[in-house]
Amino acid sequence: MARPILFAVDDDVSVLEAVVGDLRRKYAQEYRIVRAASGQAALDTCDQLKTRGDAVALFLSDQRMPGMTGVDFLSQAMGLYPDAKRVLLTAYADTEAAIRAINTARIHYYLNKPWDPPEDKLYPVLDDLLFSWHQGYKPPYEGLQVVGTRWGSKDHAVRDFLSRNHVSFRWLNPDTQPEALELLKSRGLDDAKLPVVVFSDGTSAVQPTQMELAGKIGLRVQAEKEHYDLVVVGAGPAGLAGAVYGASEGLRTLVVEPDAVGGQAGSSSRIENYLGFPDGVSGDELARRGFVQAQRLGAEFLTQRVTKIRVEDQYRFVTMGDGRDVSCSAVLLATGVSWCKLDVPGGDELVGAGVYYGAAQSEAQSCKDEEVFVVGGANSAGQAAMNFARYARKVTMLVRGKGLAQSMSQYLIDQIAGTPNITVETGTEITRFCGTDHLQGIELRTPNGTDNRAATSVFIFIGAAPKTEWLPTEVARDDRGFVLAGPDLKRVGVDRMGDRNPYLLETSVPGIFVAGDVRHGSVKRAASAVGEGSIAIQFVHQYLAGF
Structure with a gap:
């Protein structure tokens, strides 16, 4: 964020240099020091500063200047920066005029020249004025901003994606906040197409896709490697547990999640029956801790949607929404479930x-x-x-x-x-x-x-529905789409995989495992999903050992 400005004005070059020098010695670390040699030049500079959105904390102006007195300048500057503190520099003979200016021009203080030593006669006055200015100053917001209406489905999708990924942003509604339209206008945009996202680097995006947002806010959208030991599809409790145990046990682990870490559990405001949290824990906090833990242990996270899985010999290829493939030796399906729609008119x-x-x-x-x-x-x-x-x-x-x-x-x-x-x-x-x-x-x-x-x-x-229609037909599911695994595969005729029985959480395709809510017969609880995600890694190791 740009530092606020201290603005010195004097037509006498030697006096102006002295003022600027004293200001720099005391305030250069916290403020920018700007100068002008006349009142009109100072007003022109103020116009430019205002256009750029710079903040002026204090004006320090000489009174006796040709063309425009200090009082006249400070009175006009007040229209551009009404909250800035205004100080008048006067000769001893102008003291009476300066006192009148405090009442008529709303000048905050006057100082007689010379002001030596500044430690006694200048800095204490300015310190008090600047402290007062900071009390009421609200720095301009320089983070990510979303301009959109409350009721637009695309607007909601953007806000929800940012919120679930813990990205701070300011929401401006053009229906109720005039500054929203001003922000759009400053970037040559209008409110015909919303939402508009203005990023902290000054760039903007009109109706951005989820992947565009992910790339701009720093989420990884392309895998670092071409091959992994394990690809975990989904970053809910089961996927996070699989990532923690997989990475901690030496597997090169990639976690692919299209929306936000935590899944449905991540949106739970308070889980009070999760072991080890006697006061309860939000699903968001539980997911955040799991994410940090998995990353620390070496798991890589990717914001993408998996659209296809295919098998070629001992390799499994996972296709992302952008068309890229990642190969791996084993896959853990931990996609969870999605809320069922209410099928009524207008929904x-x-x-x-x-x-x-x-x-x-x-x-x-x-x-x-x-x-x-x-x-x-x-x-x-x-x-x-x-x-x-x-x-x-x-x-x-x-x-x-x-x-x-x-x-x-x-x-x-x-x-x-x-x-x-x-x-x-x-x-x-x-x-x-x-x-x-x-x-x-x-x-x-x-x-x-x-x-x-x-x-x-x-x-x-x-x-909830499992949303597993994208899986290959070889992955057996029940009539509702939940994935069958282990002993449940007998109902579809899969008793053995060559010379062995299916592992407990292994699907009908060798090397593809399932954990959490998407599995047929699972207990729909966060703790159960975490348990399945962790023990699935045991079976992944057994499978890989059989290569």
């Missing part, structure tokens, strides 16, 4: 514009003082309800079943019951989403008939 059109699947932490603060609806009755829905209750005026949980006990942990049920702004409505489901450019209402089927509610934000947690 598809309003995704990201008031209808959200998952916790959508990026939207939580936008819901301040509003009513939020959470659809679902399992742990993820309960954790989300507790999180949104911190911001929203009211959280209404819509549960199709008879209650929460069937699918939610008791500790969450107790917390929800003790939170006054959470209401649970059982036997209730949404039958229609209403709205044009964003969600405005919902239609409900309740035990008492139908009901219409005003709504702007609905967060949906209604079961």
Whole structure:
């Protein structure tokens, strides 16, 4: 960030040099020192500084200057920099005029010439004024900025991707913040196509893709090597555990994740039944710790989407979304599951514009003082309800079943019951989403008939699907798409792989393993996924030893 400016103005070159010299001796480390030999020249420079967005902390101007007095200059400079401190340099004979200027021109202080020694007569005055200026000064934001509306699906996708990858940014909504349009205008853009992302290096991107964002924010999008011992597909709890154990045991390990480390568990606001965290831990924090640990042990992380896996002899080739291939000796599938869509009228059109699947932490603060609806009755829905209750005026949980006990942990049920702004409505489901450019209402089927509610934000947690259609047909799955492994392969006729039985977490394709929620019959809990991801590495070693 550019340093604030101390601006000295005097038509007498020798006096100006003396002022600048004294300022530099004391303040050069924290401020830039700018000079001008006349009031008009100083105003012209101020125009340029203002255009560049530079901050002026203090003006120090001589009073007796031809063409424009110091008081006149400081009065006009106040229009450009109203918060800057204004100091007038005067001869002893001009003291009375300087005192009047304090009242009429809102000058903060005057100093008689000469001011020697500056340690006694100059610096204490300026120190007090600069301290006061800093109290009210807000440095210009120089980090990443997102210009977008609250209700655009593309706008939401950008904010959500950045939030889940722990990238700090400032969101400017052109509907409510004029500075958003000013930022676009300064870069020759308009609000016809949003979102626009302005990066800290001054470049910008209009409606960027996820991969474009990943490259700009420093995520790796290309693998370092052509071959790895192990490629882990997915960076949820199972994938992170596989990465930690694989890397720690000497396997050259690559983890490929298209969205953000942590998977669905990463969006959980508080997991209170995970071993070793008596006060609970957020899914985001758990994922962050796993990511740091895996990296420290040597695992490499890649932000890409895997689109295909093929087998050639003892090699497995993993194809990325950009078309590049990475070869490996073994693959661990840890892709987790995705939320099932609510198949009711209006739902598809309003995704990201008031209808959200998952916790959508990026939207939580936008819901301040509003009513939020959470659809679902399992742990993820309960954790989300507790999180949104911190911001929203009211959280209404819509549960199709008879209650929460069937699918939610008791500790969450107790917390929800003790939170006054959470209401649970059982036997209730949404039958229609209403709205044009964003969600405005919902239609409900309740035990008492139908009901219409005003709504702007609905967060949906209604079961999960494995999304495994991209896998090769040789990888056996059940009728819902969950991957079969180990003893479960018998149902599709895979009893042996040559001269051996399938390993416990090995799929129907030798050398391709599975762990976590995407596996058929898995326990849908973070701790269980971590356990499977870690023990899968044992079987990877056994497989590699058989080469």
